Amino acid sequence: MKNAFSVKDRVAIVTGGLGQLGTQFTVTLAEAGAKVAIYSRRPFSRDQIMEKFGPLADNIRVYEASVRDKESLAKATDQLIANWGVPHILINNAGIDSKPNGDADQNAPFEQYPQKYWDEIIDTNLTGVMLTTQVVGTKMAEAGRGSIIMVGSMYGMVSPNQALYAYREARDGKPFIKAISYAASKSGLLNMTRYLATYWAKKGVRVNLVTFGGVKTGSFDKEFIDAFLERVPMGRQAEIEEFGPIVQFLGSDASSYMTGANLVLDGGFTSW
Secondary structure, three states, X not given: OOOXXXXXXXXXXXXXXXXXXXXXXXXXXXXXXXXXXXXXXXXXOHHHXXXXXXXXXXXXXXXXXXXXXXXXXXXXXXXXXXXXXXXXXXEEOOOOOOOOOOOHHHHOOHHHOOHHHXXXXXXXXXXHHHHHHHHHHHHHHHHOOEEEEEXXXXXXXXXXOHHHHXXXXXXXXOOOOOOHHHHHHHHHHHHHHHHXXXXXXXXXXXXXXXXXXXXXXXXXXXXXXXXXXXXXXXXXXXXXXXXXXXXXXXXXXXXXXXXXXXXXXXXOHHHO
């Protein structure tokens, strides 16, 4: 197991790889010598790649593909394989949530929560993962190897604590409810991970889930952060750099006997 943590020359796909988490995963793997293909709904030019990733740009390519469009996923994957070969790593990172400052009905009480927001989030966070894994995982299984990494959330393990958002009603004069759809979608990844881990185990494809807690972004209200940190045993949010190494571990031979697992990085939030 010499160099067990190495991902040098391995080919990785990161869906949503231009967002906050996706960028960190991309940088971590590229710095470790992997070739990283970003699947993005939006076109992203070579000049933009160089501007965003600097000296790592030679190991990074962007393919236009939506996780909700199987045809675009298949096309991007065929292009990737023609360029770099069958990927070794798939990080199912693309996902959406209700916008905290969006329309009021996005954060309405459950009794009035509109189906259109449920459909949008489930289609991206759950169906999108299924479609991406169906396309890419099939190629991995045919090659007899691969590591698929699902990106989960602590709200896939526990229900959102609505008390964290109570200050919004006091401040804004209307209720703010963390919606059901995000939690339901991330919870669904738990058993999708187990299902696929057992389904493809004998074909050399490993499937694991990483459950992340709150990461420091600077975009949350101080009232929310103060209430949230009271419920985190470690008393702080994660730094974004702390989330990168776990995907390198799961993409490397260091985790070669691990499949169907849920690795939790949440500062202890779900331990209480």
